[in-house]
Amino acid sequence: MRTDRIFARLDREPEPPKIEIPRMSRHRVVLFGATMAFYLAIIVAVLTSSWLVELDWKVMLFRPYEQWPQLHAFLDYFVVLGQRGPTAVMVMAWLGWRSWRQHTLRPLLTLGAALLLLNMTVGSVKLGLGRLGPHYATQIGSAELFAGGDIFPSGHTANAVVTWGILAYLATTPRARRWLSVGSAMVALGVGATTVYLGTHWVSDVLLGWAAGLLILLALPWVEPLIARAEAFVFLVREKVRERRRTSGATAPVPVPTPSVPAMVPQRGHDEGEAPVREPVGAGSGRATTRPLPARPYQPARSERPPVVPAGTRRPPHTERTPRTAPARPLGG
Numbered sequence: 001m002r003t004d005r006i007f008a009r010l011d012r013e014p015e016p017p018k019i020e021i022p023r024m025s026r027h028r029v030v031l032f033g034a035t036m037a038f039y040l041a042i043i044v045a046v047l048t049s050s051w052l053v054e055l056d057w058k059v060m061l062f063r064p065y066e067q068w069p070q071l072h073a074f075l076d077y078f079v080v081l082g083q084r085g086p087t088a089v090m091v092m093a094w095l096g097w098r099s100w101r102q103h104t105l106r107p108l109l110t111l112g113a114a115l116l117l118l119n120m121t122v123g124s125v126k127l128g129l130g131r132l133g134p135h136y137a138t139q140i141g142s143a144e145l146f147a148g149g150d151i152f153p154s155g156h157t158a159n160a161v162v163t164w165g166i167l168a169y170l171a172t173t174p175r176a177r178r179w180l181s182v183g184s185a186m187v188a189l190g191v192g193a194t195t196v197y198l199g200t201h202w203v204s205d206v207l208l209g210w211a212a213g214l215l216i217l218l219a220l221p222w223v224e225p226l227i228a229r230a231e232a233f234v235f236l237v238r239e240k241v242r243e244r245r246r247t248s249g250a251t252a253p254v255p256v257p258t259p260s261v262p263a264m265v266p267q268r269g270h271d272e273g274e275a276p277v278r279e280p281v282g283a284g285s286g287r288a289t290t291r292p293l294p295a296r297p298y299q300p301a302r303s304e305r306p307p308v309v310p311a312g313t314r315r316p317p318h319t320e321r322t323p324r325t326a327p328a329r330p331l332g333g
Contacts, residue, residue, distance in 0.1 A: 016103040019172055024221040032218040039211040046131075046152065046204050049143045056202035057141060060134040064197040075194045082156030082191035087163040088115065095170070105231045107170050113223050117216050118162050125212075126150040134199050154201045154209030157192040161213025164188060169217055188213065 022028075045052040065072055080086055088111075095107035131152035132144040145152075164184035171177035192206035201209075 019102075019104075019106075021106075021224050022169065022221050023224075028218055028221065032215065035211055035214050035218060039208065039215065042204055042208045042211065043125075043129075046129075046143050047145065049141070052204050053143050054141070056134075056204055059196060059203050060137070060199065063199065065199055068197075071197070075197060079156065079191060079194045079198065081164075081187055082160040082195070084115075084155070084159045084163075087159065091163050091166065094167070098170070105234055106227060109227045109230055110170060110220065110223075111166055113227060114162050114166055114216055114220060117219070117223075118158060118213070121216070122153060122155055122158050122209075122212050125153060125208075126155070131202075131205075133205075134202060151201060152205050152208060153212050154192060154195055154205040156195050156201070157188065157206050157209030158213040158216075160188040160191040161210060162216050165213065165217045169220060 042052070092108070092111060095111055098107045099105055127150060129152050130146045130148050130150070132138070132147045132149035133151040136149065137144050138147075161184070164187045165181075168177050168180035168184050171180050188210065192201075192210060195201040196203055196206055
């Protein structure tokens, strides 16, 4: 068995592949019209309490879960394939890997658009008709409409059709589309039949759920232009963010070390008795500039003022005054 091809298919493709987007062909329009007619017929049959409501009660009173109890444990887990939370997480993980590998957001956006349409259409009909389920029925033979319920159509069934059918819708080859269509149809049929077996839905709920999910899948080509515009907008925003990061990283200012400047000592006013403060050497000049210091205060010489000797004290020999001599007068004066 060659594993190189398997691992090669797990790598990311070098460029986005050319995928043919389904278009609303005449065949698809005919199927959509026929499914819509079937959808409306089921609603009218339930509103008028026709033979379909009688069939609902016969199957409910038959209690399939009591006829084949050995299947109950398995079908309790199988019906999870119709719950929106677990199935959406599983399918979203697969489509997310597809989006990363093929450089496109179309698989994820298509799934989001399909689930949004499903919630809007099925949710509005559920709340509008307000039908009660088999376990909460109050009157035998009644359609149990407008009683505050939310059971019609079956959300499990419609979700199974849309969630697993989206894989066939997004298939890239005809062979994969055929196999995935068969697999998703089997899962959707099984989930619908399981809800009837467990007694959580009427038969008419399941029929309307199948039709509701199929309508969503058939109408997706009409939503493809909106999906393409949404994908282009997301990619445009991503490129703008990347460009902003590149430009901000390229033009970031480089920190320049500032030269250390000696602190300037503020000059203070001084009194006459205080010595002036020298100015510091200028940082940018080539020579030092200082103020000249003032002259020292006058101090009298020792010889000009003789020391004071107390009376009665003999002067030391070296301190005896020398007699002053009169200045010499010039002769002939």
